[in-house]
Amino acid sequence: MTNTPRILQTIESHILDLQKLHPAASGDFTGLLNDITFAAKIVSREVNKAGLVDILGATGESNVQGETVQKLDDYANAVFLKCLGTRGQVCIMGSEELAEPIFNDVGPGSHNYVVIFDPLDGSSNIDANVSVGTIFGIWKRRSLLNKVGPADLLQPGRQLVASGYVIYGSSTMLVYTAGHGVHGFTLDPSIGEFLLSHENITTPFVGGIYSVNEGNEPTWSEPVRETVRQLKYGRDSGRGSAGGKTSRYIGSLVADFHRNLLYGGVFLYPPTADKPGGKLRLMCEAAPLALVVENAGGYASDGRGPILDITPDQLHMRVPLYIGSRDDVMWIEKMLSGVQR
Numbered sequence: 001m002t003n004t005p006r007i008l009q010t011i012e013s014h015i016l017d018l019q020k021l022h023p024a025a026s027g028d029f030t031g032l033l034n035d036i037t038f039a040a041k042i043v044s045r046e047v048n049k050a051g052l053v054d055i056l057g058a059t060g061e062s063n064v065q066g067e068t069v070q071k072l073d074d075y076a077n078a079v080f081l082k083c084l085g086t087r088g089q090v091c092i093m094g095s096e097e098l099a100e101p102i103f104n105d106v107g108p109g110s111h112n113y114v115v116i117f118d119p120l121d122g123s124s125n126i127d128a129n130v131s132v133g134t135i136f137g138i139w140k141r142r143s144l145l146n147k148v149g150p151a152d153l154l155q156p157g158r159q160l161v162a163s164g165y166v167i168y169g170s171s172t173m174l175v176y177t178a179g180h181g182v183h184g185f186t187l188d189p190s191i192g193e194f195l196l197s198h199e200n201i202t203t204p205f206v207g208g209i210y211s212v213n214e215g216n217e218p219t220w221s222e223p224v225r226e227t228v229r230q231l232k233y234g235r236d237s238g239r240g241s242a243g244g245k246t247s248r249y250i251g252s253l254v255a256d257f258h259r260n261l262l263y264g265g266v267f268l269y270p271p272t273a274d275k276p277g278g279k280l281r282l283m284c285e286a287a288p289l290a291l292v293v294e295n296a297g298g299y300a301s302d303g304r305g306p307i308l309d310i311t312p313d314q315l316h317m318r319v320p321l322y323i324g325s326r327d328d329v330m331w332i333e334k335m336l337s338g339v340q341r
């Protein structure tokens with residue numbers, strides 16, 4: 001009996017299967033997800049060459065092709081802006097790299113979707129060959145009859161129709177959810193296809209890892225300090241308890257999030273003295289990852305309640321972020337909202 005090769009499923013065919021769940025679908029959403037996939041392939045190629053062709057920073061020098069060297073995050077930003085909504089599906093694009101969103105509800109196409117993204121999160125790590133990532137969120141346009149405006153842009157994560165991230169690491173993976181589970185696809189550069197490698201990702205209810213920049217401890221509040229102490233030593237425990245978690249912190253959100261999603265754990269970015277509202281951005285980082293983690297069985301909080309329920313007051317609104325294994329994040333929320341166990 002010859003071994004029947006496992007059927008390899010590309011992300012494009014996975015997305016098409018998703019479209020079949022919605023018989024009335026126009027195909028715009030499918031096209032949009034495929035545009036994101038295409039942009040991810042282009043960015044992956046450049047990120048993986050970064051150490052070779054001197055795309056190392058905003059030097060203003062020319063590279064071997066005589067082109068002006070772009071910072072990789074500028075490059076990634078330009079690629080996603082160019083690739084998104086090539087069929088006119090998108091009415092607003094918001095990028096972590098752009099102060100203002102780009103509105104576009106004229107010309108051919110349905111202009112039905114809003115896409116907010118961080119084109120290359122963690123890019124300051126790229127020169128050290130640390131994994132970096134793209135994070136994206138897709139909302140539906142609300143103002144179907146009148147001109148697109150702020151009400152279409154500033155939507156809570158609960159209104160996301162899909163979200164995901166790309167991690168450019170030892171391999172390039174695209175992980176996304178559209179409300180029917182969380183699925184991971186690994187890029188095979190030899191054929192230029194993202195192949196299904198992690199179907200129906202679920203994250204452990206309780207994790208063994210906590211991820212936080214402990215260098216910020218001097219500026220944390222006392223409840224945050226006590227929470228991290230108990231993550232380290234074990235909950236409600238005296239010193240030296242064996243019940244603590246192990247510490248893992250890369251300093252690249254997508255890499256820390258992805259590892260904790262697969263292994264179980266909690267990532268924390270509490271308020272600090274210079275970022276009293278938190279460092280991470282709600283719309284292009286926290287909310288898209290919150291949708292992913294909730295669809296994988298986890299939870300994401302700002303320390304008071306669900307990240308997904310926060311309505312942004314502006315595109316670059318920042319929030320404190322506690323995200324990962326459900327039991328861990330719920331416990332942190334109780335610790336920080338003063339409700340002891």
Ligand code: P6P
Binds near residue numbers: 122124
């Ligand atoms: P800190 C990278 O700059 C980033 O935006 C996230 O990717 C990462 O989680 C966080 O900042 C790291 O911040 O203050 O620990 O260096």
